[in-house]
Amino acid sequence: MKLFLGILIFLGTFGFMEFMAWFTHKYIMHGFLWSLHKDHHHKDHDSWFERNDAFFLFYAVVSMSFLMIADNTPFWYGWPLGFGILAYGIAYFVVHDIFIHQRFKLFRNANNWYARGVRRAHKIHHKHLGKEDGENFGMLVVPFKYFKK
Secondary structure, eight states: OHHHHHHHHHHHHHHHHHHHHHHIIIIIIIIITHHHHHHHHSOOSSOSSOGGGHHHHHHHHHHHHHHHHHHHSSOTTHHHHHHHHHHHHHHHIIIIIIIITOSSSOSTTOOSHHHHHHHHHHHHHHTOOSSSOOOOOOSSOOOGGGOOO
16 A cells, blocks of 8 residues: 555656646746746857756755655655656756757757657747746647647
């Protein structure tokens, strides 16, 4: 029963992180921490790293904290919480930073209907270079209007 509950917590955490990504992006990145996120929309430096990468560090610390607490206390569900956040972070990095923004030159030839829809949706978000008016959705849940065959 504990394994089943752990799997449910892991999957629920992964799904909840899609909401957190949307919420953080809309209200924090395009809100009071725009100063960290704006170089993601308008690159103003020559570095491979972006100030925007600081958001990754925040979620990494949250994930690691759950894992460390679970290791040293009876808070066993810190394991599925921490690994759910970690799994979402890996999925986000692969889809957003590698697939969409090509920070590493992988998946360049992916051209199926899902790949085109995700790229199209993200391109619409990035057509706005400023803090306001950036259409926003999660990484995995993209409105169907962007999936054209």
